[in-house]
Amino acid sequence: MSDKKFKWLLIVSSLTCIIIAFVWKYPEAVKANSTKDIKFGEYLYINPRSTIHVSRKCSKLNYKGWKSKRIKVADMYYYFKDTPMSDISFCPHCVNDKDYESILNSLAFQLDNRVNEIIESRN
Ligand SMILES: [Zn+2]
Secondary structure: OOHHHHHHHHHHHHHHHHHHHHHHHOHHHHOOOOOOOOOOOOEEEEOOOOEEEOOOOOOOOOHHHOOOEEEEHHHHHHHHOOOOHHHOEEOOOOOOHHHHHHHHHHHHHHHHHHHHHHHHHHO
């Protein structure tokens, strides 16, 4: 093996090592469809089984060609008022702990408002 070839081989193999180390240490940076950065916005997406999704791009949302509905977070109470709480579930794929908390807080807030409205209308 010539000196030139050996040097080149050395550079390539050390570069490969660096790339492998990077991928191993930061798998999230490499994954194209990482769900970690999805932000919980103005809308929620509900599939026919009353599963709440926060991402329109969630791969579980239009699973098997199901038609999903887009609702505003602020309209959640009206959307779910006839649905038993036990029927509602959260997508484990796109709803993280923070989103889950925000959604429940928002729903509790809307429920509270509705209760106050009913109390006020009775007085
Ligand atoms: Zn989802």
